[in-house]
Amino acid sequence: MSGKRTYDIAFVGLKPGEHQFSYEITDKFFQDYDEQDFTDVNATVKLNLDKKTGFFLLKFDVGGSLKVICDRCGNNLPMQLWDEFKIVVKLVDNPDEMNEQEEDPDVYYIDRNESHLHLSDWIYEFINLSIPMTRMCNDAEIGGPYCNKEVLEKLNKLRPSEDNHHSIWKDLDKFKGLEENSN
Ligand SMILES: [Zn+2]
The missing domain is CATH 1.20.5 (Single alpha-helices involved in coiled-coils or other helix-helix interfaces)
Structure with missing residues (x-):
């Protein structure tokens, strides 16, 4: 579990304003999670963190590639990852209660006394969401490279x-x- 600490940001020491972070994500990152239905992850997650008073604006840019199993023919199929995700993280007294009540999926609450942003679960989620829905080589690809x-x-x-x-x-x-x- 110690690997996850790589994805923690100690925000107390950060000056107000924008800060950039970059993470290289490989299969190793997913060892802390359940088994995945993809392999050969070679992703870059860039984070722009804007520290405001009492909250943070986070923008994640996911790029790179990984391999999935083609739904049609069962071969390994390389997929390009490209997506961005924006979330707001607010510092509050009662984060559990607030998270339960919040209907906006892009707004999160953490405890006012918290000193770190824990990014790994967001990175995990956003890489999964970046994988194209259609995991298939196309019809015209008979004779194509991956089929x-x-x-x-x-x-x-x-x-x-x-x-x-x-x-x-x-x-x-x-x-x-x-x-x-x-x-
Ligand atoms: Zn295929």
Whole structure:
């Protein structure tokens, strides 16, 4: 758990105003959490921290890449991470109560006597949120660099092709023609 301390910021000593931090995140970071469904994390999380009176404005920029399992063919698929997240952290007397009541997901409360911002859970959450929803190589990627070509070809054969679709309509047209002629 000691690794998490790397992601703590002792804010008491910080001057009011903006401060920048940068964190290189790899698979090692996620060892403190449950098993992940991605690997080969190579991410940079940049933080702009604006210290105000009684609160902080935090902007996280997530960039880099990781690998997920393709939902279609099961191969490893590299994904680019790119997203930013803004949160407000307020210093209060009753943070537990306030956090429970707060409906804005971007507002957090910590104890007025707290001396550190603990970033690791936010970093964890924001990297997860940065992963694109569609974890799939695309249809056109047969022969592409990341796909399991055998699986994709089998899947394509199972699907009625565009050509078959057209010929059904052509046959229907012919059938219609016959009907009209017979009237
Ligand atoms: Zn795939």
